[in-house]
Amino acid sequence: MNRFTELVKTMLDESMSSQSRQAFLKRMGRTLAVGATGGLLTTYGRNEPPRPDSRSALAQADTVPHIQPVSPPAVIPPKVDEPIKLEPIRGDADRQSPPTPSPQPPDTRVGYAVVGLGHLALENILPAFGRSRKSKLVALVSGSPEKLQKVAQQYGVKPQNCYSYDTYDQLKDNPDVQVIYIVLPNAMHAEYTIRGAQAGKHILSEKPMAASSAEAQAMIDACNKAGRKLMVAYRIQYEPNNRYVRELVRQKQYGAPKMLQLHNAQVEANPNHWRHIRALAGGGSLPDIGLYCLNTARFILGEEPTEVFAYQYSTPGNPLFREVEELVSWQMRFPSGVIANCASDYYAHESRWYRVLSERGWLNLENAFAYNGLQLQQSFAVGQAEHNDHTYLMEKDQFATEMDHFSDCIQQNKQPFTPGEEGLQDHRIMEAIYQSAQQGKPVQLPLITKLDPFRGPEPQLT
The missing domain is CATH 3.30.360.10 (Dihydrodipicolinate Reductase; domain 2)
Known part of the structure; x- marks a missing residue:
């Protein structure tokens, strides 16, 4: 007699009459026999189907049916930057899902150099590149070498694409940069826009555009002369x-x-x-x-x-x-x-x-x-x-949206909305x-x- 049977008999001896004990043991007989051979014992004498032990389960693992993963139905447009259209799942009375994200491949996006690493750049503009579809961060300009090095490491900007205000004009020799995003104090927008246009780059300037209407006009004239686009970041x-x-x-x-x-x-x-x-x-x-x-x-x-x-x-x-x-x-x-x-x-x-x-x-x-x-x-x-x-x-990320609009204008040779x-x-x-x-x-x-x-x-x- 195993230990489990002894415990059951002791329980019966203490809590049941002789007649009830005999009837219960009779019902339990089959269950105890199954339990001894690897089955399960349940209360009140009901048998569950035998459950294989761990060795039996491992031995039978190869008999589990294989379920082939199935991709949801979808329409795949031919252009890489067109959104994939998944099967509809929402009712017509619920708010519909927006198009699936459809970023351009990194090597086709417009490259940006961000000038100035203050609050707006670090807190909003640089993170927005991670949500952009057509824009990418490729260069940084700052007057702080320590800040420049740290931010470049955080965003994967190559050391050779990091510039100071003194070396700013060297952007003209960097083919990775197509747009310069001016995020400097207002009175500095005109100078760095004019120099950026002369370096052959398109200009996205934070608002206000400048410190005066005269400076704003000078920025427009410089970009027109250089054949470069100028947009003000009115998000x-x-x-x-x-x-x-x-x-x-x-x-x-x-x-x-x-x-x-x-x-x-x-x-x-x-x-x-x-x-x-x-x-x-x-x-x-x-x-x-x-x-x-x-x-x-x-x-x-x-x-x-x-x-x-x-x-x-x-x-x-x-x-x-x-x-x-x-x-x-x-x-x-x-x-x-x-x-x-x-x-x-x-x-x-x-x-x-x-x-x-x-x-x-x-x-x-x-x-x-x-x-x-x-x-x-x-x-x-x-x-x-x-x-x-x-x-x-x-x-939507307002900074990513406005940058992508400007990138689209450059790719399609269109005038910016602002x-x-x-x-x-x-x-x-x-x-x-x-x-x-x-x-x-x-x-x-x-x-x-x-x-x-x-x-x-x-x-x-x-």
Whole structure:
């Protein structure tokens, strides 16, 4: 008798009557016999099918049926950068999946040299190359050798493709670089754009385009003379939510627009940062964050303002605003009669939003000028019901999207959607805003009746 049988008998001796014990043992007999030969014993005397021990399982492993992996049905376009079309899986009432990512092979993408390794470059632009379809990082330019070496190692940039500001002009001898992305303080954009164009490279410049309209014009002239393309990095004009608002306004979804309210504020708390030095920044909150309000209003409406009226203020004694302004508030009047109320502030809690008020409803975009987290709300009435709808669009990396647009323009020899002329117009308007704030009266601007007069062809964004 094995130990298991002894334990069962002891349990029965202690808990059952003689008659019950005999009946239970009779039922268990077959089970105990199976257990002794490798089967399983279950409670209440029920037998489970014999289960092979580990040696038996290993011996029988080759009898397990082989399941051949099957790839999901798909349509494979002939071009390498066209998205693969997988079988549909979502219902028509659910939000549909976007096209599958379709990056170009690395050796066919446009090579970029990024000039300046500050906050924007390190936090946003360089990581965006990992999500780009047509662009790749191939070179870096920095005034810090230690930072340059570390960043090059992080992103796999070859040592021979690392440049200082003194060796910047040597980019002309680097065939890997087709585009120079200028991410320097505003007052340095013109010099490095002109030198970059003379080196035979296309230029993508961060906004604001320069420190003045005169510098912006010089950048345009230099690129035209060199036969190179120039684009200003107005990422908002490539962002899905802002483009959707523009589409609804242009289609008069809620009737004709009547008024725009745009506000952009953040606390710039380092008085030693270049944004607080006029010689580097060209101004304070207006050219840095107020520009989003200005440019987005023009982008949504497609019109150019004919008049501006502005106020300017800085907190007395605040060391942040010894050279640049804190707050600018201004109005723009457009030919259609639309009024845009705008404000930018360098010393108020972060707030980035705008609202388009129309005849039959309004559109409100929270976090409108942020890198992510944009939230679109639409309000309108139908009969006795007031609707407040929220629309959620899939986010895209705004920096990857704008870079890929510029890369596509280079590959297809097209004019960018936001060329230098777009940036030049913003500088002209900002100069009028400063003039109005200083003089305390409205400033007139030339009447321009053409729709979207300074933009290139509509971008094909995916």
